[in-house]
Amino acid sequence: MINVLFAAREARWPEYQIPLQQAFAKAGLTVNLSQNHPPDTVDYIVYAPNSDVQDFAPYTKCRGVLNLWAGVEDVVHNETLTQPLARMVDYGLTQGMIEWVTGHVLRLHLGMDAHILGQDGVWRTDTPPLSKDRRVSIFGLGALGAACGQALASLGFPVTGWSRSPKDIAGITCLNGDKGFQVALEAADIAVLLVPLTPQTTGLINAAALAQMPKGAMLLNPARGPVIDDEALLAALESGHIAQATLDVFAVEPLPADHPYWAHPAVTVTPHIASTTRADTASEMIAKNIARDQNGQGLIHLVDRTSGY
């Protein structure tokens, strides 16, 4: 019998209990899934950082903590967490992000807001360029960035991507390093941020970075709020250098009602819904990962504590 502790906010339990039990059965695992195992009996923890579990020291036989979210910035620096930490990489998160990113890139590319918001009797005949003439740069080429980049490339957009290490991804011009960052910014008619939040990516999109983007560039941020310097972005929107920002994530969430982003005509706010962990596909991933570990293959999607993602 494998003891799995479900450690997330109470509200998540009804959502995950049955999908997890079904996924464990499908993976051939005999699991006692509970929200209340005594800590020293727990084999694995299915985890969300907003749970009551903040001290991992009592979980002495725990073989792994499986984070429900892709981002781990709220747990990775917990010094009591000595157990392996896996993050969520699954079909649902990836497909959700592909749909949000391609949907909003197409919306911005086609200038759809002018028609959706402008049903005012004015016959607007501006023709957008074809996708081949709109360059997209993706900052972060991991599970989500690479998939979004390839989806956009398949729609005809010239896609440049930037990551920490060198990459070779079909359909994407892959860059890295400081020079690569500069080239990717210069090629960003539309910039899409998909880096994790780490000390290195905090404030990555600052005044200098925004200034290197082409005049009239547009920006999508479904990564994490602090990747953008908000003051710098608001100034760049004010000057018109950046034409539009569609923001899903913020330094403070929910975004306070009096934040200037809500009222800014060139900003679209979405409430951290770019891609949500779906209980069905996430449960399958968690079950597969535990089955791997039980079969001696080890957990996958492990977080590197040094890099912080």
Ligand code: NDP
């Ligand atoms: P991954 O860890 O798979 O990919 C991260 C990418 O960012 C990698 O390509 C990595 O480079 C690159 N990167 C990290 N640090 C740097 C740096 N200092 N300089 C340059 N590149 C860097 O993450 P995912 O793709 O799964 O997710 C990305 C982020 O998306 C998550 O961390 C999360 O914050 C956010 N997210 C938001 C959601 C939403 O609903 N808004 C939903 C899900 C995720 P390398 O490949 O070389 O390691």
